[in-house]
Amino acid sequence: MPELPEVETTRRGIEPHIARKRITKMVVRERRLRWPIPKALEAQLAGQTVDSVERRGKYLLLRINTGSLIVHLGMSGSLRVLEPGTQQPLKKHDHVELVFDDDTVLRYHDPRRFGCILWQEDPVSGHPLIESLGPEPLSADFNARLLFARSRGRKAPIKTFIMDSKVVVGVGNIYANEALFFAGINPQRAAGKVSLARYEKLVECIKRVLARAIEVGGTTLRDFTGSDGKPGYFAQSLQVYGRAEQPCNHCKAPLKEIRLGQRSTVYCTRCQR
DNA sequence: AGTATCTCCTGCGTGC
DNA sequence: TGCACGCAGGAGATAC
Incomplete structure (x- = not known):
C-alpha cells in the first residue's frame, strides 16, 4: 500500500529512466481508474518530453513542457520501469503504459483501481487535488x-x-x-x-x-x-x-x-x- | 468549519 | 477444490 515513502521510492526509481526522454505513445488498456483517464491524453502526450519527475504528497508529477501528468497510486498501484530490450509479459491490471523513444516503458499496474492519472496545465498548484494539500512532512514548513x-x-x-x-x-x-x-x-x-x-x-x-x-x-x-x-x-x-x-x-x-x-x-x- | 459516513475496487484469508 | 464472506484502505463526496 503506497504511502509517502513508497511513492518517493517509486519517484526515485523511475526518474533516472524517463527524465529528458520523449514519449512515443501512451497505451491505455483500462480507462476506469478512480476518475476516468482523460480521453485526449494519449494524443496530448505523444511526442512530448518528460522534464522531471516530482512528488507532492502521494501524488507523482511528471513534468511535461506545459503541464503535468498527475499520477496517484491509490491503494494498490505501482509503476514499473521496463528497460529497453527487456520483456515482461502483460499482467492482469496492467492498465497503462508510457512508451519512450529509446523503448523504455513505464507500466502502471493497479488491481483495485483506486489510483488516478490526470492532466493539469501549469501551474500544478492550480489543480484542486493539489492546492488544498498541507505541507510536506519532511519540510521545515511542517512543525x-x-x-x-x-x-x-x-x-x-x-x-x-x-x-x-x-x-x-x-x-x-x-x-x-x-x-x-x-x-x-x-x-x-x-x-x-x-x-x-x-x-x-x-x-x-x-x-x-x-x-x-x-x-x-x-x-x-x-x-x-x-x-x-x-x-x-x-x-x-x-x-x-x-x-x-x-x-x-x-x-x-x-x-x-x-x-x-x-x-x-x-x-x-x-x-x- | 468540523465531523462522520459512504464510496470506489480486487485480492486475500477464513470457514465451511 | 470451491464457494461465500469479510476485510483492507486513500481520500474525495456527501450530509449534517
Missing part, C-alpha cells in the same frame, strides 16, 4: 507550532488529525500508527488537547519514521515493490502496525487494536497515553 495552532478546538482523534492531507500530506495509516507509538501518544486523544511539547515530539517522530522508511525502500505488505520490482524493507521495522495482541517491543504488554475513522489502529495502552 509543531503549525500542528498545535491548527489543532486547537479539534475534537478529532490525534491519529485522524495527522492523517488529514489538509493538515500534512503523506502520513497514511501505517506511519501514523508507528509515529504515535514512538511519540508515546494514545491515538484516540483529541487533537485539540495535545500540548505543544508533545506535538514537538510527534513531529520529530513522523519525520524520523518517514525518512527511515524512504531509506529502506518503503514498506512491503503483500505486494508493494519498487519500480525495479524489488520489495521495501520497512515492514520488519514495524512496532505496532499489524501486531495486534503481540507484545509491545518496549514494555511487553499486548498491543491493542481499535478502529478510528474506519482505520485499523494498533497501540500500546501502557506506553501511549
Whole structure:
C-alpha cells in the first residue's frame, strides 16, 4: 500500500529512466481508474518530453513542457520501469503504459483501481487535488507550532488529525500508527488537547519514521515493490502496525487494536497515553 | 468549519 | 477444490 515513502521510492526509481526522454505513445488498456483517464491524453502526450519527475504528497508529477501528468497510486498501484530490450509479459491490471523513444516503458499496474492519472496545465498548484494539500512532512514548513495552532478546538482523534492531507500530506495509516507509538501518544486523544511539547515530539517522530522508511525502500505488505520490482524493507521495522495482541517491543504488554475513522489502529495502552 | 459516513475496487484469508 | 464472506484502505463526496 503506497504511502509517502513508497511513492518517493517509486519517484526515485523511475526518474533516472524517463527524465529528458520523449514519449512515443501512451497505451491505455483500462480507462476506469478512480476518475476516468482523460480521453485526449494519449494524443496530448505523444511526442512530448518528460522534464522531471516530482512528488507532492502521494501524488507523482511528471513534468511535461506545459503541464503535468498527475499520477496517484491509490491503494494498490505501482509503476514499473521496463528497460529497453527487456520483456515482461502483460499482467492482469496492467492498465497503462508510457512508451519512450529509446523503448523504455513505464507500466502502471493497479488491481483495485483506486489510483488516478490526470492532466493539469501549469501551474500544478492550480489543480484542486493539489492546492488544498498541507505541507510536506519532511519540510521545515511542517512543525509543531503549525500542528498545535491548527489543532486547537479539534475534537478529532490525534491519529485522524495527522492523517488529514489538509493538515500534512503523506502520513497514511501505517506511519501514523508507528509515529504515535514512538511519540508515546494514545491515538484516540483529541487533537485539540495535545500540548505543544508533545506535538514537538510527534513531529520529530513522523519525520524520523518517514525518512527511515524512504531509506529502506518503503514498506512491503503483500505486494508493494519498487519500480525495479524489488520489495521495501520497512515492514520488519514495524512496532505496532499489524501486531495486534503481540507484545509491545518496549514494555511487553499486548498491543491493542481499535478502529478510528474506519482505520485499523494498533497501540500500546501502557506506553501511549 | 468540523465531523462522520459512504464510496470506489480486487485480492486475500477464513470457514465451511 | 470451491464457494461465500469479510476485510483492507486513500481520500474525495456527501450530509449534517
